[in-house]
Amino acid sequence: MNYIMALSNLIIPLTFAVIILYGYAKNVDLYDNFIEGAKDGMQTVIGILPTIVGLMVAVGILRASGALDIFSGIISPLTSRLGYPNEAVPLTLMRLVSSSASTGLLLDLFKKYGPDSFMGRFVSIMMSCTETVFYTMSVYFMSVKITKTRYTLTGALIANVAGIAASLVLTNILFPS
Template sequence: MIKILSILSIGMIPAMITLILIHGVMYKINLYDAFVEGAGEGFKTALRIMPYLIAIFFAVGIFRESGAMDLFTQLLAPVTNLIGIPKEVLPLVVMRPISGSGALGIVQDLIRNYGPDSFIGRVAATMMGSAETIFYTMGIYFGAVAVKNTRHTLSAALVSHLAAVIASVILCTIVFG
């Protein structure tokens, strides 16, 4: 089974490229012009979202370096202890909606300090895969299409983040004890 999956994964990219070329030939699409046009649109989008990226990275840096994250996690600790969330993963709970790379650094530290097979390491890994970088994603996608009024997106995304955090802890407790 592993050998079959390995062969499939190696052949997937050449197969996709071949399918795109065959599709272009069948429908008489000028693939070079389509590629250049798409690359141009991608470049315009990248320029349009650049201010949002800079603002997000700047805000994350200030949040971490000012000690606000440590203060925030200390304030959350009494509530999260009641739910059963280990206090060691609280920085991840706070950072994951803000920054994927910051969250990955926290997971790396947790796994280095507690081990990948520890309850904390498993909860952190599950949480990392279950949650999204809400503010980054909203900034990029809404910035790309110039959405100013996000309405209920942020509140719904934060509720889903909380659900992912709680589910990570519950599932790891059930599966790993």
């Protein structure tokens, strides 16, 4: 299990080293290109700022009103039987629909529990191995006018559920509380 944790600490420095060494070998202007790419990244973040404001406000209102607690209360008999963290359910469902809306809910859980809690770690891992299935499917299939998608949705949902289950198991094993 220590290997997994070592990998976590290694992967970013390693990515840096490989890319920069490879860039050197290929005679790429390292710093100039870095700056150019970083500019793009800034523009992306500034582009999503309004989205984040809109969604964090909506989630903030929803949570302050107590609506999320009511929802969690309703489904708690089911989730406790599965051993699933109750308050992660709205996030899990939203994750499959919209990446920015789920970000709002994710940050809400970080704020409430902290990113280093069981909940914080579980949702971090879960967010890393799931995808906005419904959005992606509609963009790709609509681009070629396909209406009968056959078993695509089933397959994608099973893949995502497998990832979610794996996140829960891994959080329990690696970060015993």
